[in-house]
Amino acid sequence: MHKRYWVIALSSLALLAVLGTARPLLRRQTPNEAWQGALTDPAFLPDNRKRDAEYRTKLVLAAIDARPGEKIADIGAGGGYFTFKLSRLVGNQGMVIATDCDPKALEYLRGYTRSKGFRNVVVRAVEVWDPGLDTPVDKVLMADLYSFRQAGETRDYFTRLHRTLAPGSKVVVFQSHSGVSSSKGWFGSILTGEEMVASVKGLFAVEKDRRFARAPSGLDWDAYLIVLKRI
Numbered sequence: 001m002h003k004r005y006w007v008i009a010l011s012s013l014a015l016l017a018v019l020g021t022a023r024p025l026l027r028r029q030t031p032n033e034a035w036q037g038a039l040t041d042p043a044f045l046p047d048n049r050k051r052d053a054e055y056r057t058k059l060v061l062a063a064i065d066a067r068p069g070e071k072i073a074d075i076g077a078g079g080g081y082f083t084f085k086l087s088r089l090v091g092n093q094g095m096v097i098a099t100d101c102d103p104k105a106l107e108y109l110r111g112y113t114r115s116k117g118f119r120n121v122v123v124r125a126v127e128v129w130d131p132g133l134d135t136p137v138d139k140v141l142m143a144d145l146y147s148f149r150q151a152g153e154t155r156d157y158f159t160r161l162h163r164t165l166a167p168g169s170k171v172v173v174f175q176s177h178s179g180v181s182s183s184k185g186w187f188g189s190i191l192t193g194e195e196m197v198a199s200v201k202g203l204f205a206v207e208k209d210r211r212f213a214r215a216p217s218g219l220d221w222d223a224y225l226i227v228l229k230r231i
């Protein structure tokens with residue numbers, strides 16, 4: 001009997017030790033793994049009519065408010081759902097820099113850009129911790145990156161972004177599954193809207209901050225849409 005208790009106690013301790021070390025490791029690894037399933041979900045591919053019809057998509061496009069001639073960075077472009085819409089909106093005199101850290105997404109973006117003849121789209125490989133913009137852009141879109149998980153790392157990232165952008169440049173951050181109203185979203189440790197706002201303090205001013213609660217249907221996820229202006 002005693003032996004059994006000892007076995008249970010020791011196994012529990014071993015499990016706690018594993019969890020104790022695994023958690024911070026996971027958290028550290030997560031940004032580098034980012035969410036790279038963009039090509040497995042049709043929602044992230046260009047010309048997805050269902051996503052076009054979504055209220056939140058319309059709000060994201062309204063927030064970025066792309067104008068002819070503008071230079072816009074679509075960071076974490078994935079399959080280019082927003083990239084090619086932005087390309088049409090900025091027109092021949094404008095430019096869209098579509099970045100991603102996933103080689104598969106980059107290959108898809110390059111293929112689509114070439115096959116459809118988008119001349120104002122530049123596809124660029126970046127590291128997850130670095131916006132990778134070497135010249136200023138007018139606006140930046142970051143839609144559903146799933147990579148901001150720790151306040152310190154997020155601040156470092158936005159500090160780099162701040163260095164490249166001119167004062168007044170706009171940055172739109174849209175993030176689903178952010179766990180704003182429920183205990184935690186599916187992707188648990190993504191920064192909440194509050195944490196995101198706190199992470200950019202002193203670098204970017206908050207122009208708009210909208211939170212979306214998960215709809216009772218369960219299909220519309222917790223999300224936030226934050227519009228920032230480079231100070």
Ligand SMILES: C[S@@+](CC[C@H](N)C(=O)[O-])C[C@H]1O[C@@H](n2cnc3c(N)ncnc32)[C@H](O)[C@@H]1O
Pocket residue numbers: 034035036037038043044045075076077078079080081082099100101102105126127128129130142143144145146147
């Ligand atoms: C869920 S998809 C969203 C794609 C697109 N923005 C959209 O809304 O359809 C996320 C994409 O962002 C990329 N990604 C995540 N974090 C990134 C980062 N820090 N820099 C560049 N790409 C990133 C992933 O590789 C993936 O292709």
